[in-house]
Amino acid sequence: DTETITLAPFDDDKIAHFVAAWYTASAALGNIDPAAAQERTNDLQTAVNDVGLRDMASNPMLLTVMAIVHNHRGTLPRETARLYHECVDLLMLRWRPHDVRDLKDELGVQDNDLYSALWKLAYDAHENQAEREGTADISEAEVVFALRDKLGGLDNAARFCNYVEERAGLLYGRGMDAKGARIFTFPHRTFQEYLAGCHIASSSRAFNRVVGEKARQGEKWRQVLLLATGQTVFINNDAERPIDAVQHLLRAEPTDEEGWRAVWLAGDMLLLIGLQRVEADEVGQDVLPLARTRLAALVSKSHLDPIERAAAGRMLAQLGDPRPGVGLRADGIPDIDWVEIPAGEFLMGSDSERDSDARNNETPQRSVYLPTYMISRYPITYAQFTAFVESDGYTNRDYWTEAGWEHKGKRTTPYLWNDPQWHIANHPVVGVTWYEAYAFTKWLNELVQQGRSVGAGLQTRPYEVRLPTEAEWEKAARGPDGLIYPYGDKFDATKGSARETGIRRTSAVGIFPDGASPYGVLDMSGNVWEWGLTKWRSSYDEPEENDSAGTARRVLRGGS
Numbered sequence: 245d246t247e248t249i250t251l252a253p254f255d256d257d258k259i260a261h262f263v264a265a266w267y268t269a270s271a272a273l274g275n276i277d278p279a280a281a282q283e284r285t286n287d288l289q290t291a292v293n294d295v296g297l298r299d300m301a302s303n304p305m306l307l308t309v310m311a312i313v314h315n316h317r318g319t320l321p322r323e324t325a326r327l328y329h330e331c332v333d334l335l336m337l338r339w340r341p342h343d344v345r346d347l348k349d350e351l352g353v354q355d356n357d358l359y360s361a362l363w364k365l366a367y368d369a370h371e372n373q374a375e376r377e378g379t380a381d382i383s384e385a386e387v388v389f390a391l392r393d394k395l396g397g398l399d400n401a402a403r404f405c406n407y408v409e410e411r412a413g414l415l416y417g418r419g420m421d422a423k424g425a426r427i428f429t430f431p432h433r434t435f436q437e438y439l440a441g442c443h444i445a446s447s448s449r450a451f452n453r454v455v456g457e458k459a460r461q462g463e464k465w466r467q468v469l470l471l472a473t474g475q476t477v478f479i480n481n482d483a484e485r486p487i488d489a490v491q492h493l494l495r496a497e498p499t500d501e502e503g504w505r506a507v508w509l510a511g512d513m514l515l516l517i518g519l520q521r522v523e524a525d526e527v528g529q530d531v532l533p534l535a536r537t538r539l540a541a542l543v544s545k546s547h548l549d550p551i552e553r554a555a556a557g558r559m560l561a562q563l564g565d566p567r568p569g570v571g572l573r574a575d576g577i578p579d580i581d582w583v584e585i586p587a588g589e590f591l592m593g594s595d596s597e598r599d600s601d602a603r604n605n606e607t608p609q610r611s612v613y614l615p616t617y618m619i620s621r622y623p624i625t626y627a628q629f630t631a632f633v634e635s636d637g638y639t640n641r642d643y644w645t646e647a648g649w650e651h652k653g654k655r656t657t658p659y660l661w662n663d664p665q666w667h668i669a670n671h672p673v674v675g676v677t678w679y680e681a682y683a684f685t686k687w688l689n690e691l692v693q694q695g696r697s698v699g700a701g702l703q704t705r706p707y708e709v710r711l712p713t714e715a716e717w718e719k720a721a722r723g724p725d726g727l728i729y730p731y732g733d734k735f736d737a738t739k740g741s742a743r744e745t746g747i748r749r750t751s752a753v754g755i756f757p758d759g760a761s762p763y764g765v766l767d768m769s770g771n772v773w774e775w776g777l778t779k780w781r782s783s784y785d786e787p788e789e790n791d792s793a794g795t796a797r798r799v800l801r802g803g804s
């Protein structure tokens with residue numbers, strides 16, 4: 245028996261090391277001179293740092309494919325399907341050209357025959373063993389039987405099988421079965437998935453049907469269908485069939501988890517096709533708003549598991565998140581979804597007998613009265629904070645405290661602003677100091693005083709926009725009865741993005757509806773820490789101080 249080991253994703257340092265080691269080894273073998281090797285190293289390292297390729301480069305197998313293609317082509321395609329197409333073409337037809345010519349003459353076939361034979365083999369193998377981790381095991385008899393019609397008989401199929409194993413490296417032997425016959429497999433599951441996707445892409449009349457069927461058969465077909473989409477769009481230059489397939493996937497309202505996974509797949513397919521192509525297509529113009537609506541329902545109603553839902557949320561950010569309170573109004577002003585917190589008393593602080601994790605600075609628990617106020621349903625998103633950045637937020641001193649203006653210095657954006665792993669339109673903005681959070685609310689309040697709306701429901705009375713006090717934040721999060729968490733007294737990793745949830749990064753706001761507070765406010769436990777107006781104090785026996793002057797530490801609540 246053999247054990248399948250999955251390599252962890254490469255970080256930036258490992259990617260850079262791999263690229264340098266690749267061309268260093270190539271130079272040591274005499275395949276390229278040292279100066280050219282260094283030039284290629286620099287070029288490939290620059291290419292894989294591109295936003296469109298960074299996620300692909302973190303996959304060790306994909307990075308190897310990228311290095312092979314870059315080494316032999318001198319360029320690097322941005323799309324996964326095009327990368328695999330270049331690599332398979334290189335291995336099949338360019339690596340040993342004389343052998344290929346001999347083989348084609350011997351078999352009496354053309355390039356397309358060789359490709360379609362391999363595609364069909366991969367598709368059948370994946371269909372029969374889709375639930376298997378890693379690559380499929382294919383007996384020699386299965387290989388020959390699957391290829392005989394494409395290649396003109398059993399003898400030709402056997403010769404092709406030997407060539408693909410011995411020369412091209414696209415199949416390799418994995419030992420013998422009980423009868424002493426060879427067992428073949430693909431060099432990596434992603435090659436199997438790509439080749440199976442090519443088979444789907446080659447079937448023009450059955451494309452919609454196959455995508456519709458396989459989309460409901462689980463995660464094992466997801467990558468195959470995305471690669472089939474990429475092959476159709478970027479190699480076959482056909483965006484219409486994938487757009488039609490997306491329309492087919494979205495036609496009916498989902499009624500089960502398989503249906504919601506199909507919605508998730510449809511969104512990824514649209515991104516792969518490209519928004520420009522989709523918006524230029526007559527069917528695509530109808531499909532795109534429907535996809536946004538379906539995906540918004542997916543992320544806001546607890547469909548799929550948290551990690552999948554978070555991935556769908558990132559996708560929705562790229563397609564355009566239509567949910568109220570997440571982005572901007574048509575006039576470019578943040579659209580805040582305000583939640584009213586009714587006047588009344590609530591329990592503030594922790595009871596150590598009820599909460600074993602209570603800290604001394606959270607006691608004593610006591611009853612506090614607050615008048616009616618409103619609070620945003622979600623944390624402020626990157627889309628909303630961008631409006632502040634692109635306005636006069638960092639140049640108008642009126643929004644800033646004296647200490648804040650001095651602390652900001654020449655910065656014109658928050659910390660981490662240009663880091664793509666955080667900067668996602670519908671995710672909460674991070675890297676924001678208290679001074680910047682305060683300045684944002686002053687800017688928003690200035691818009692209000694000018695008569696501009698920053699969300700529905702507030703136009704009928706005068707109001708001030710500011711950070712919540714600690715008491716205001718806590719009541720909105722815990723309700724009147726002092727819940728330990730917004731959703732109850734027992735921690736639940738499925739009700740907020742915490743370390744235990746497994747997302748390991750911020751997530752789109754509002755994707756944990758089951759974690760809502762008693763008033764319906766979201767993301768108050770998990771995702772990001774949230775600033776309050778109040779100065780930090782060692783216990784609740786000390787009075788709450790909410791003036792904005794000075795450099796005192798301020799309250800952070802919520803947990804990330």
